[in-house]
Amino acid sequence: MPRLRTPLGGTAAVLLVAVLATAVLAPPLWGEKAAAAADTANILQGASAAHWAGTDGLGRDIFFRVLVATRLSVLLALLATGLGVLTGLLLGAAPLLVGARVGRLVTAAVNIAVAFPGLLLALSFAVVFGVGGTGAVLAIGFAIAPAFARLTGTLVATVAERDYIAAARIAGVGRLRILVRHVLPNIGEPLVVNATVAAGGSLLAFAGLSYLGLGVQAPAYDWGRLLGEGLNSLYMHPLAALVPGGAVVLAGLALNLTGEAVARGIGQTTPLFTAVRRRRPEAPLPSNQDSADVVLAVEGLHVSFPGVTPVRGVSFTVRRGEAVGVVGESGSGKSLTALAIAQLIEEPGQVRAERLEFAGEDLRHGPSRAQRRLLGTSLAMVFQDPMTSFNPTQRIGRQLAEPARAHQGLSRRRAFDRAVDRLRAVRLPAPERRAHQFPHEFSGGMRQRAMIGMGLMGTPMLILADEPTTALDVTVQRQVLALLEDVRATTAAALVLISHDITVVGQVCERVLVMYAGRIVEDVATAELSTAARHPYTQALLAAVPHLGTDRDRPLTVIPGRPADPGDTPVGCAFAPRCAYADDLCRRADPPLEGGVACWHADRTVAPPGPGG
Amino acid sequence: MSPLNELRFRDVSVRFGGRRRGVTAVDRVDLTVPAGAVVGLVGESGSGKSTLARAAVGLAPLAGGAVLLDGRPLPRTPGRHGVQMVFQDPYSSLDPRMTVGASIAEAAPRGGNTTAEVARLLDLVELAPERAAQYPAQLSGGQRQRVALARALAARPDVIIADEITSALDVSIQGTVLNLVRDLQRRLSLSMLFISHNLAVVRYVSDLLAVMYLGRIVECGPVDDVLGDPQHPYTRQLLASAPRPGGIPTALTGAEATLDSAEPGDPHHPPPGCRFHPRCPVGPLVLPGRDDCRDTEPDGAQRRHQAACHYAAHASEQHNTRSTP
């Protein structure tokens, strides 16, 4: 359990341990006391020093009986949960196990069963299976199963979409083996969480059944039966009912809280949050417009995590309406720079900067409320996020509309219309119909376009687009780039386009910032990229991209060595281990960004000493 | 002597969904990947490239036609047979909870020395044998894609289907993976269907080029011929959209601009006649009198590059005009 050291986690753990310890220890310790009739003179007594919760109709101590009943109550609840979870798992995994057609039937049946009220289901099962403990276990178990089956079904569907499942099937791995080896381990966490919560629920349900006389039968007793007996004499001495009731609540709470704590520890974050942040665009723009032209000013930006500093002093400014490209390999710090600007770096990440201003507002000390609103208003982020950017269980249109409803106060209808309009704007075919579809019904490219449509639900001052067209085909890529151009022209929004593909950036941006190992190593006008790029890394990047004239009989030019490791940056120039021009100076001292380039030998006229030299 | 690893799609159709809301993602496709050759497949998003690929390995159900390996139909369920696939996203195509070695071993035929086999395969993709004990999270994107390649090779396939295998990779890494793929393909004389949206990448790897539009192959021929002398208007459009270094895209003019903002084709409702006609710059919306484009589906069989366009040159005509001095 990853984060039990929260107040919630602590409480849950203490409660759970107490309940389980009681379940194990109470019967041997106090079993006799609880069974023995103290004396017949003492029946139906109220609370006293001898009997803390009074005595029952046979003069037995209620407090001890409640303690002893813990074992049976918890055991039965766990048995029922186990049965329910197992049945649910099998039903939920049916589409995977027996094929899509039969699976669909099972899923339909499960959906009908889910719609039935659980207790009603349990009651009718109790009648079918007969009155008694076994009947109740079966009843509650099967009552839990549908909800669990549905959960499992949804989770399995998400994982089954993943390519590694397809890869395993192509490799001839059997269905059961796929379920056990690939699917279950990857959906285990949410299942465990929900099973814990279900155990709490079945504890309550059991108490209910026993109370109604449908559960545990005399002489065995659980909390529900004690509760029932206590209620008979509620007016004479209420503790007889309150103590078993309290035990049910406490144990239920222990299980539910544990589930909650585990869920939080696992950190079930909503994918939508990282996808797009924005709030009412009709809110007034900030008044201090003196730095008029500059939308974004960054100086000496550092982003660090414990032990690594992936962004090491990035400085640049973006003017109103300007399009700036940022290129670099993965791990070069492009995305972290964007996240730092959008204030999306989370603990334990640290952002440090000499200057970090968006629309004239200093964001260095964590945004204030007003600044958060400003960011929400005028900053749009478009992420690449290949498969996971959408919730697989919700229709696309709704996912686009939902934030707009929440933040822009649009009505359901208008938000949905806007979503359709944005889907059309990103050239999704048949947007009305597509808006009603689920993410898995979209091809990869379409999902990406819908994602961009989501980024354009508002009207931003700055669009931070992180790899928005990666994996789009060329016609769509050109259209999407044209779309970003369009938005820029009509709204005067500035654009920061992050990409690993220098050709893409070159298409749209006036300026390109080349990043390597957390630094900007070159800042060059796009028009001069092919002629005036001076940094060896920029030149290598330009050479490594195959183009329509590349010689097919020769291997592609590759940049030797590995991309820089943010955890292990060399002392001098970070590119030195891969650079053909590196010398002692390069390995000793890190070159500063001067005149648009950070290289000691930017003005070299000589050819490199030799391949890989 | 040389193995005959010809992969042939014969009149293949794939449908998803029911009769009314369904979509024919792949529609009567004929395509041959000759033994030991690489066929590049390009086309816009949603045109059915991945579906065709998945049909070849049994992951998508055939609604018609057959996929043949050396003339024999492939089994219709996925399994360890002659056609293996490498997926686009190396982050989702490897099980995060399995070691590299286990993932590869799972795909290898049972029996024999698994450790040695895994080491051999890792060596083939230029990774150190120690990698076998690592988890995908410990590898870079390029390394993961090498592992995915090793897993595909583990089943000792005759044909490899590569679906956008470099588009999730950095450019500096893309080059090394492409070099590796080309090298392996030649050394093991594999046949390969290479899908990519990047024309320059496809051109670099492939011998033949097939262009797909709305579930149909609209042009197919030797890669240099198709790119040097595209016959189908859609191929020409693709070529024009390819990003060029340093070239800021020039605004389209006139008719082409209006067409460009037309909605891309919707496979749920393919247009009648020529499927490209609502977007065709030399089609009925631009040139009067080309009404046949609207109501007759063009057949490419007799044309140069099998271009499915009424107004593409006939193979024989082209040949004649070419040979005329």
Ligand SMILES: Nc1ncnc2c1ncn2[C@@H]1O[C@H](COP(=O)(O)OP(=O)(O)OP(=O)(O)O)[C@@H](O)[C@H]1O
């Ligand atoms: N499982 C499915 N259910 C319903 N429709 C599907 C399914 N898989 C694909 N489709 C549809 O089939 C069509 C072709 O999709 P496919 O993924 O083959 O396209 P693609 O050419 O590979 O596109 P991309 O370049 O975006 O990867 C699309 O309209 C898509 O929505």
Ligand code: SF4
């Ligand atoms: S400073 Fe030296 S090592 Fe770094 S890029 Fe310039 S020449 Fe290469």
Ligand code: SF4
């Ligand atoms: S058949 Fe007509 S519409 Fe279709 S591609 Fe040819 S010219 Fe264009």
Ligand SMILES: [Mg+2]
């Ligand atoms: Mg695809």
